[in-house]
Amino acid sequence: MPWGDVFDNAIGLLVYPGAVAALLLGAIAEIGATWALVPERGGLRPAARSVLAVLPGSAARGFPTFSLLAALLALVACLQMAAPFNPVPAGDRNLLIAAFALIAAAWLTWTWGWSRGELDPRLVLTVQACWLVALLVPAVVPQNFHPQALGNSAFPSAVPTRAACLFLYLMCLPALLNLIPEAAPQGVPGGPGRRLPGIEAAGFGLLRIVLWLPYCGLFASLFFAPSSDDVLGIIRFLVIVLGCAMVSVAISLNLIYRGARFTRRFYFNVVAPFAIITVGLGMVLALLGPK
Amino acid sequence: MAELALGFPFAGALVGSLLRRRHRLALLACLAFGLAGLVAAVTARPERATLAGLDFQLAAPVQAILVVSFLAAGLAVLLAPAGADRVALAVSGLGGLAAIAAVAVLGNPVLVALAVLLTAGVHAALPALRSFGERVRAPAFGALLLVLAALLTAGTGSLAGARIAGLALVLGVTAAIGLAPYLGALDPREPAPASPVAWLGFLGPTLVVVMATRLSGGLSAEAGDAYAAVLIGLGIFNLGLGALGGWRSKPGADLWRYSFLGDWGLVLVGLGLLSRDGFGAASLLLVSILLLRLPLYLLARPALVKTGRPELHAAGLLVAAALAGSAPFAGFAARLLLLRSASAVAWPLALFLAVAMLSWLPLSIRLAQTFGRPSRRVTFGVALLLVINLAVGLYPAFILKLVGAS
Numbered sequence: 276m277p278w279g280d281v282f283d284n285a286i287g288l289l290v291y292p293g294a295v296a297a298l299l300l301g302a303i304a305e306i307g308a309t310w311a312l313v314p315e316r317g318g319l320r321p322a323a324r325s326v327l328a329v330l331p332g333s334a335a336r337g338f339p340t341f342s343l344l345a346a347l348l349a350l351v352a353c354l355q356m357a358a359p360f361n362p363v364p365a366g367d368r369n370l371l372i373a374a375f376a377l378i379a380a381a382w383l384t385w386t387w388g389w390s391r392g393e394l395d396p397r398l399v400l401t402v403q404a405c406w407l408v409a410l411l412v413p414a415v416v417p418q419n420f421h422p423q424a425l426g427n428s429a430f431p432s433a434v435p436t437r438a439a440c441l442f443l444y445l446m447c448l449p450a451l452l453n454l455i456p457e458a459a460p461q462g463v464p465g466g467p468g469r470r471l472p473g474i475e476a477a478g479f480g481l482l483r484i485v486l487w488l489p490y491c492g493l494f495a496s497l498f499f500a501p502s503s504d505d506v507l508g509i510i511r512f513l514v515i516v517l518g519c520a521m522v523s524v525a526i527s528l529n530l531i532y533r534g535a536r537f538t539r540r541f542y543f544n545v546v547a548p549f550a551i552i553t554v555g556l557g558m559v560l561a562l563l564g565p566k
Numbered sequence: 567m568a569e570l571a572l573g574f575p576f577a578g579a580l581v582g583s584l585l586r587r588r589h590r591l592a593l594l595a596c597l598a599f600g601l602a603g604l605v606a607a608v609t610a611r612p613e614r615a616t617l618a619g620l621d622f623q624l625a626a627p628v629q630a631i632l633v634v635s636f637l638a639a640g641l642a643v644l645l646a647p648a649g650a651d652r653v654a655l656a657v658s659g660l661g662g663l664a665a666i667a668a669v670a671v672l673g674n675p676v677l678v679a680l681a682v683l684l685t686a687g688v689h690a691a692l693p694a695l696r697s698f699g700e701r702v703r704a705p706a707f708g709a710l711l712l713v714l715a716a717l718l719t720a721g722t723g724s725l726a727g728a729r730i731a732g733l734a735l736v737l738g739v740t741a742a743i744g745l746a747p748y749l750g751a752l753d754p755r756e757p758a759p760a761s762p763v764a765w766l767g768f769l770g771p772t773l774v775v776v777m778a779t780r781l782s783g784g785l786s787a788e789a790g791d792a793y794a795a796v797l798i799g800l801g802i803f804n805l806g807l808g809a810l811g812g813w814r815s816k817p818g819a820d821l822w823r824y825s826f827l828g829d830w831g832l833v834l835v836g837l838g839l840l841s842r843d844g845f846g847a848a849s850l851l852l853v854s855i856l857l858l859r860l861p862l863y864l865l866a867r868p869a870l871v872k873t874g875r876p877e878l879h880a881a882g883l884l885v886a887a888a889l890a891g892s893a894p895f896a897g898f899a900a901r902l903l904l905l906r907s908a909s910a911v912a913w914p915l916a917l918f919l920a921v922a923m924l925s926w927l928p929l930s931i932r933l934a935q936t937f938g939r940p941s942r943r944v945t946f947g948v949a950l951l952l953v954i955n956l957a958v959g960l961y962p963a964f965i966l967k968l969v970g971a972s
Binding site (some may be wrong): 311314315434435437438439442499500521522524525526528529532533534536537540541544545548549552556559560563 | 587588619620683688710
């Protein structure tokens, strides 16, 4: 690999669309989620304070290794997005890398928090499977794993599948972003923390902040035409990403409001069968051929 | 603009959810997005438009029923009983409107079926008294039949395939709405957004008009005959079952369920006649379901839960007259048009329809008794609904013109 490419990838990983961008955008999304999920805290300022409170104090040193590894994988997924000004060449971005990185990040978190009684591993595994369907089925008809190509794909026969995958993706986000109690080792944003303040809670908190951009950015890359490399393009991309985050918070709020029974019913009886039907539909439409 | 009729209620449901605990702000947001959606639905052009690869189209009859659905949702929130969580009702209403608008404006039949499927799943997952399986069976089966119909219409050129598509289309829509033979139990203790009334009185009207105007458009003339025959057959079945079930029911939720069924039987027959008068009659009946029968059921629900002694007041006679489709209310013009259209096809059919219509006169008086001793809020609501229905009944040409049946 030429040194130029290495430099581009490093910039991408550390600055944009990697660490700095993910932390900034994730913090905004996390503050918004805290404000929406726990309005009793007051306005945006108390929400921001509660988000920053998860960061370790001066007495604590470092973050848990698993958390850092998972965050690094999430940043690798960020590089695969079709974001404007992404320094990684379009031909080098791959949906499969993003999928494996994010799944591995989630699994790292789970090996770390596997034995926590308040969590529901079955639900999270089901949601991950459904998310993979939403991520990979749109690639069946175009036979292409480049996110920007999928966002641009214009096969009329694939439109129903893409629409189904779009909804499936959105429905999976609350569990993948740790926004519901069944999938949040650290508790929902703004809620009473499940971990004692310290390194562990900080690790979980940081990881969720970093996860917003790759999940919502991949959504923007997969289901919308790529944004141009200019200011308007950046604004458009941010609007889609923040819109996606808003939708996932709204779904989470409805799930939390209606209770654990509804959440389980929603994921096992609605989202999982819908994913199976989406796969079936994708296969039938692929057999009918791209028109 | 058609896509905005879908986008605004969807955004309203999301924003309403986000602001759920800030009641006044949430209600204001829901109202603003609901009104914006209504304006978008009213001003939408019928031409096909493409956005982000999706085709959007809002034909005139569908547009009229969509606008009436917006009004019905507004009435449901406005007339909610005292102490009810209006924000939850508004969010559910906007969510339902988003689903209705998706069915109404999406041009691709497979997408329409997927929208129905998703709506069926989410609706069945809402907390209610009946089990998830019991509630999801019929609408999910209906949605899958709609997917089959869409794929068969697009993928086969044979007559047999087209006939099966027509059959799947009618059975799919009736199953999704929850008409006989897929009729579900109605328990007044269940919140309205989670009960079968959501399909029978709110989501169903737009779905059936989309079926009649757009989804059936891909069927050939030969397959169209079979489609019409199934519609009329199911219509007669629902009409007969509604009348019979109504006679056997005590004044309560069951009677309301059969009254919905009776109206839906007339709608199916009207659509199956494949005539302008038949379609006009069906459209007027759907307007009457949305702006009279559904809100009246919602107003009567608290009294149904209490299961007090049935009482009939003077205003109850007017309610009974409106529900039975007497002059000068909207149902009268619909029934007249339907009889005229049916008698042009086969007089025995018209005779059966007339007998079934007359059988609902005494049953409607029993329905009016279910309000018990109405509160001032209920009396105001009933008066408002009767005035709206009277206006439609005195000038049905307005609705008929909107749906293209004048």
